[in-house]
Amino acid sequence: MGQHAKQYSDMGAKAILAIDISEKMLDYAKKHNCADNIVYQRMAMEDISAIGERFDIVTSSLAFDYIEDFGALMQNTYLLMEDDAKLVFSMSHPMVTAWDGSCDRYTRTDSGVRLYANVVNYCVEGLRKVNWVVDGYEYYHRTLATLINAMIKAGFIIEECQESHISDDMRKRYPDLFGGTIHRPEFIFFRCGKR
Numbered sequence: 611m612g613q614h615a616k617q618y619s620d621m622g623a624k625a626i627l628a629i630d631i632s633e634k635m636l637d638y639a640k641k642h643n644c645a646d647n648i649v650y651q652r653m654a655m656e657d658i659s660a661i662g663e664r665f666d667i668v669t670s671s672l673a674f675d676y677i678e679d680f681g682a683l684m685q686n687t688y689l690l691m692e693d694d695a696k697l698v699f700s701m702s703h704p705m706v707t708a709w710d711g712s713c714d715r716y717t718r719t720d721s722g723v724r725l726y727a728n729v730v731n732y733c734v735e736g737l738r739k740v741n742w743v744v745d746g747y748e749y750y751h752r753t754l755a756t757l758i759n760a761m762i763k764a765g766f767i768i769e770e771c772q773e774s775h776i777s778d779d780m781r782k783r784y785p786d787l788f789g790g791t792i793h794r795p796e797f798i799f800f801r802c803g804k805r
């Protein structure tokens with residue numbers, strides 16, 4: 611909600627274009643993370659090819675879960691980037707987006723301790739509609755190979771991939787929130803350059 615835009619601003623970026631499809635999110639960002647060099651604009655990421663500019667960095671935090679055509683997004687993103695630009699993004703880990711609501715996320719002991727994560731229908735890609743936080747929450751699941759191959763096909767060189775990890779200390783302090791992270795990472799991160 612604008613934190614990253616503000617961080618890039620604070621680090622000395624000349625100009626930042628920050629897009630989101632939600633007016634509410636943009637209002638929050640404008641209120642809490644504004645700066646002279648940030649322009650917040652309502653736009654769907656499906657429409658980024660209409661942006662007539664090129665960028666040194668394209669970054670996204672946890673938004674690519676909601677794009678139906680990840681391959682097209684990668685291709686359109688590639689075209690927005692200067693030759694030595696970087697694409698840095700995070701998304702929910704494919705082991706997490708595989709979850710389709712047909713079973714609990716974890717198998718637990720009678721006392722509720724998470725024994726292991728339930729990965730179901732990993733090989734079935736596409737729209738997931740689940741009851742989580744709100745009823746009918748929607749996102750798209752793709753396998754790791756689909757994600758990687760979309761980046762490669764668009765022309766990207768994957769320079770680094772990381773998976774989120776939580777310290778044992780944090781798991782002990784917040785077992786409800788982070789207890790499951792011992793079994794699988796929640797998020798995946800990529801840094802890509804242009805070929």
Ligand SMILES: C[S@@+](CC[C@H](N)C(=O)[O-])C[C@H]1O[C@@H](n2cnc3c(N)ncnc32)[C@H](O)[C@@H]1O
Nearest residue numbers: 611630631632635653654655656671672673676
């Ligand atoms: C989990 S939030 C992440 C928000 C923010 N990037 C952050 O890290 O705090 C996902 C965001 O993706 C936005 N979003 C969903 N579908 C989108 C689309 N098709 N185009 C642009 N933004 C979209 C939502 O409005 C929401 O703000």
